[in-house]
Amino acid sequence: MFDRTLDVHAGRERLAEQGVHVPSIDLSTTYPLRDAAAGTASIDAWASGEGQAANPVYARLYNPTVAGFEVGLAALERAETAVAFASGMAAITGLLLARRGHIVAVRPVYGGTDHLLASGLLGHDVTWVEPDAVADAIRPDTTLVWVETPANPTLQLVDIAAVVEQAGDVPVAVDNTFATPVLQKPLTLGARYVVHSATKFLGGHGDVLGGVVACSEEDARTLRQVRVITGGNIHPLAGYLLHRGLQTLTLRVLAAQANAQVLAERLLHHPCVRAVHYPGLESTDSTGLVGRQMAGPGSVMAFEVDDIESARAVMEAVTLATPAVSLGSVDTLIQHPASLTHRIVEEGAKESSGVTPGLLRLSVGIEEVEDLWADLAQALSTLQVAAAAK
Numbered sequence: 001m002f003d004r005t006l007d008v009h010a011g012r013e014r015l016a017e018q019g020v021h022v023p024s025i026d027l028s029t030t031y032p033l034r035d036a037a038a039g040t041a042s043i044d045a046w047a048s049g050e051g052q053a054a055n056p057v058y059a060r061l062y063n064p065t066v067a068g069f070e071v072g073l074a075a076l077e078r079a080e081t082a083v084a085f086a087s088g089m090a091a092i093t094g095l096l097l098a099r100r101g102h103i104v105a106v107r108p109v110y111g112g113t114d115h116l117l118a119s120g121l122l123g124h125d126v127t128w129v130e131p132d133a134v135a136d137a138i139r140p141d142t143t144l145v146w147v148e149t150p151a152n153p154t155l156q157l158v159d160i161a162a163v164v165e166q167a168g169d170v171p172v173a174v175d176n177t178f179a180t181p182v183l184q185k186p187l188t189l190g191a192r193y194v195v196h197s198a199t200k201f202l203g204g205h206g207d208v209l210g211g212v213v214a215c216s217e218e219d220a221r222t223l224r225q226v227r228v229i230t231g232g233n234i235h236p237l238a239g240y241l242l243h244r245g246l247q248t249l250t251l252r253v254l255a256a257q258a259n260a261q262v263l264a265e266r267l268l269h270h271p272c273v274r275a276v277h278y279p280g281l282e283s284t285d286s287t288g289l290v291g292r293q294m295a296g297p298g299s300v301m302a303f304e305v306d307d308i309e310s311a312r313a314v315m316e317a318v319t320l321a322t323p324a325v326s327l328g329s330v331d332t333l334i335q336h337p338a339s340l341t342h343r344i345v346e347e348g349a350k351e352s353s354g355v356t357p358g359l360l361r362l363s364v365g366i367e368e369v370e371d372l373w374a375d376l377a378q379a380l381s382t383l384q385v386a387a388a389a390k
């Protein structure tokens with residue numbers, strides 16, 4: 001079945017027999033248990049990480065609305081199942097707790113992920129490497145290899161299949177937030193886990209917080225156990241909104257991607273822009289992963305201006321784009337990673353990851369592209385005016 005069909009129908013297969021056209025939102029925190037023995041069996045099932053039981057018992061253990069979203073996302077990622085969490089960072093934390101031990105990680109990654117790994121808060125020992133040095137970093141106690149591609153915020157691409165080959169028997173986790181399953185399916189390339197900040201493209205409208213891990217049923221059992229114990233559950237209303245977001249995922253991703261390609265090519269030739277990082281440009285995708293690993297370059301890019309003052313001036317001058325963190329919404333967002341999303345990353349790591357003082361990250365929306373370009377052009381023109389006044 002094609003992705004656009006799965007977008008609309010996955011996780012909704014039983015609606016007709018239920019007599020409804022859209023999924024219901026189950027807000028119950030607890031469920032009647034007239035049969036105590038059945039309740040005991042259900043508790044045992046949830047505690048062992050099962051995906052089904054006779055009775056939900058309690059909302060921290062299971063919610064049918066959230067389960068619908070998990071089924072839909074798993075279908076799009078070509079996974080056996082998926083486990084939803086309260087946020088992207090909750091999903092990442094849940095996975096790291098499930099894979100205690102030594103972690104090999106490739107920078108750059110999202111600032112929150114970088115901080116969590118580097119801080120040692122969860123007790124992990126982390127080795128940071130370049131993509132071609134994964135094999136040399138593997139140790140007997142290595143439990144996971146962590147990759148984000150396209151990477152946040154520089155859009156660096158990593159060859160997933162090559163990393164999987166280097167990792168050998170060690171599981172590879174891929175943060176697929178930027179690409180979405182529309183453009184990239186890491187499990188088909190050998191990865192064992194796929195992680196999303198569902199807040200971004202999966203929700204798509206800037207109004208819901210969530211995270212999700214797609215994987216095998218065997219691996220999901222441990223993730224569910226972590227979720228049950230830690231209480232990192234997603235709210236049913238969020239589960240409903242994310243499931244609804246999947247219906248238009250392909251349409252939104254492709255529309256925003258078309259806009260991004262136009263803007264990247266124009267920014268590349270703007271006199272105030274020092275560099276553009278976007279997988280749709282050969283300079284960013286030098287190994288040809290777009291078309292081979294990714295079905296398209298996506299709608300997130302980064303571009304560099306002279307310095308931090310110039311970057312902040314552009315953010316302050318835009319009127320159509322919103323100066324804010326996050327990404328993947330129907331509207332365009334612009335932010336300064338060194339000041340915001342990657343502020344808590346160690347200075348040396350920021351520099352080695354390409355997070356320069358003049359770097360701006362642009363998440364392109366589905367507005368009319370000429371309106372977006374007019375906004376960016378007038379914002380950049382303020383730099384020319386300021387330069388001329390010196």
